[in-house]
Amino acid sequence: RNLCKYFPIHKGLLRRVVGHVRAVDDVSFHIARGETLSLVGESGCGKTTTSRCILRALKPTSGEIRFHTEEGNAVNVAALPKSELRPLRRQMQMIFQDPFSSLNPRMTIFDIISEPLLVNGVRSAAQRRERVEELLEMVHLRPEYMNRYPHAFSGGQRQRIGIARALALNPALIVADEPVSALDVSVQAQILNLLLELQEELGLSYLFVAHDLSVVKHVSDRVAVMYVGKIVEVAGTEALFERPKHPYTEALLSAVPKPDPRLRAQRVILQGEVADPANPPSGCYFHPRCPYAVERCKVESPRLEEVEPGHWVSCHRSQELTLTGIRA
């Protein structure tokens, strides 16, 4: 709720604070148990910073991150001291973008996957071995692979190992930061299907951070679109893809490659650069690039409002515009 993460800008020898980069600026959303919410937007829009705050890899500047634990308590992760984070971190795990750099090349697959177990007090080597075997089977890798090193595996296999490590402590929430963007297209679908299969089996919630909307469409229940640190639209996947209500979402959707040349002609080319989060424009941050901007947009910042059940938009003109989406 109202999550903000501002990074100070320092200047001079005394490192005087001369401003702030508003990487995440008053962001609110929820993820239900067993649900996948995707955060999308251009690079630098704040989606990775948001996910790192949720995992408390970064301390938020302000706002709340309420996590409903297995015990039924709602804990504000943003306010917890570091010493109390460990039990919660077990329940929130991350899958990284690059399966080539996220696995330590000097550790065996057994050491990599069992490390979180060891750190969390599973002292018995036999128990750890049994759990690693189970996890490898869950990600469809052979248990005998556990004695090998990461270099022996392809990108897709390494990402499966990363997923097995993330599952080791039975998390409730997995944050997947561009988990397939470093993989061959042919392997991407296999990993996405594995994530969906594990979700169904284990009731996992996913926060899926991505820039590729075709991937997002395949895996998400709902999608949140970010622009310059703010959420500009949140909706169910079908509603967002077929009936977008924010001009920025329309532009993102129009950039998805389409086989039909008539649809290709509908591409919305945005003018100008993404706004600077250290010095954002007045009013709606999107107004310098928005093809539908009016005078009001330059002076008044729109609020995120629910325009249809479950469909939230931050645009003064959302009710009058008919925007182009992608039909399934």
Ligand code: SF4
């Ligand atoms: Fe465009 Fe105005 Fe809507 Fe912003 S508020 S997205 S500038 S129409």
